[in-house]
Amino acid sequence: xxxxxxxxxxxxxxxxxxxxxxxxxxxxxxxxxxxxxxxxxxxxxxxxxxxxxxxxxxxxxxxxxxxxxxxxxxxxxxxxxxxxxxxxxxxxxxxxxxxxxxxxxxxxxxxxxxxxxxxxxxxxxxxxxxxxxxxxxxxxxxxxxxxxxxxxxxxxxxxxxxxxxxxxxxxxxxxxxxxxxxxxxxxxxxxxxxxxxxxxxxxxxxxxxxxxxxxxx
Numbered sequence: 001x002x003x004x005x006x007x008x009x010x011x012x013x014x015x016x017x018x019x020x021x022x023x024x025x026x027x028x029x030x031x032x033x034x035x036x037x038x039x040x041x042x043x044x045x046x047x048x049x050x051x052x053x054x055x056x057x058x059x060x061x062x063x064x065x066x067x068x069x070x071x072x073x074x075x076x077x078x079x080x081x082x083x084x085x086x087x088x089x090x091x092x093x094x095x096x097x098x099x100x101x102x103x104x105x106x107x108x109x110x111x112x113x114x115x116x117x118x119x120x121x122x123x124x125x126x127x128x129x130x131x132x133x134x135x136x137x138x139x140x141x142x143x144x145x146x147x148x149x150x151x152x153x154x155x156x157x158x159x160x161x162x163x164x165x166x167x168x169x170x171x172x173x174x175x176x177x178x179x180x181x182x183x184x185x186x187x188x189x190x191x192x193x194x195x196x197x198x199x200x201x202x203x204x205x206x207x208x209x210x211x212x213x214x215x216x217x
Contacts, residue, residue: 001152001173002042002130004199005057006034007106008049014103015046022076025124042130051210053194056107056184058097058132060172061122063114066096068122073100073110080107080186088186092156093172099186107184113172132167133198134176136191137212144168144177146214150204180212 009015016035020027029036034047039059061069070087073079079086080099087098090111097111111131118126137143144160147168154160155167155174166177175198182191193212199205205217 001169001175001200002133002198003201004043004045004197005130005133006045006047006197007055007057008047008051008053008195009104010049010052011104012046012048018102019046023124024076040127040129044130049195052104054105054107054189054192055136055194055196056109056132056134056176056191057130058109058111060116060128060131061110061112061126062116062118062128063095063112064117064119065122065126066112069110069112069126070098072122073098077101082186086186095172101187101189105189107187107189109186129173131172132174132176133196134178134191135196135206135208135214136178136180136193137208137214138180138193139212139214140166140177140179143208143212143214146216147175147177147206150216175206 019025019037025037027035034045036045077100089096094114095111097109099107099109101107140162141160152168155169160166163179167174168177169175178191180191180193195208195210197207207215
């Protein structure tokens with residue numbers, strides 16, 4: 001679903017070092033205003049902003065590499081914990097996951113789909129694509145209606161729940177539509193309204209402004 005995702009940060013230099021040097025993801029484009037990396041088939045761009053922003057996003061990885069992925073991550077970051085554990089199994093998605101944060105406080109999830117295998121050591125080549133991207137907005141119902149109008153279905157609910165975490169998408173890629181001040185799983189961070197831009201594989205562009213208003217072109 002996600003072709004390109006652009007997120008905004010006031011810590012561009014720190015994030016460039018984190019993704020390029022700590023996670024060792026090649027920086028494909030780098031300027032004073034942005035840098036670009038590939039998360040499997042998805043292009044992820046961080047753009048400079050004067051404002052502090054934060055997001056949650058998830059990366060799909062092969063299910064049979066979950067343990068290898070945790071070892072890889074623990075050599076580079078501190079894993080987040082919830083109730084004294086640092087991983088979780090989501091039966092609904094048939095997937096295992098763990099979480100960590102980057103220097104800007106973005107909550108990153110690696111989610112291992114049990115129906116996907118890759119027979120190799122774990123590396124950044126095991127990143128398949130962006131699985132989830134959060135949109136935090138006070139206008140949850142309005143945003144949900146607009147997303148459904150372009151063919152992105154609700155998953156797990158019959159209708160948009162304005163006070164809950166809503167999954168919109170299918171298979172293994174979802175937009176997470178959430179109101180402000182909801183605590184992210186495996187984190188003390190709460191959801192904050194932050195601007196972003198998503199270019200879908202079908203060419204449509206979703207934009208969210210600083211107030212949380214969503215537009216689609």
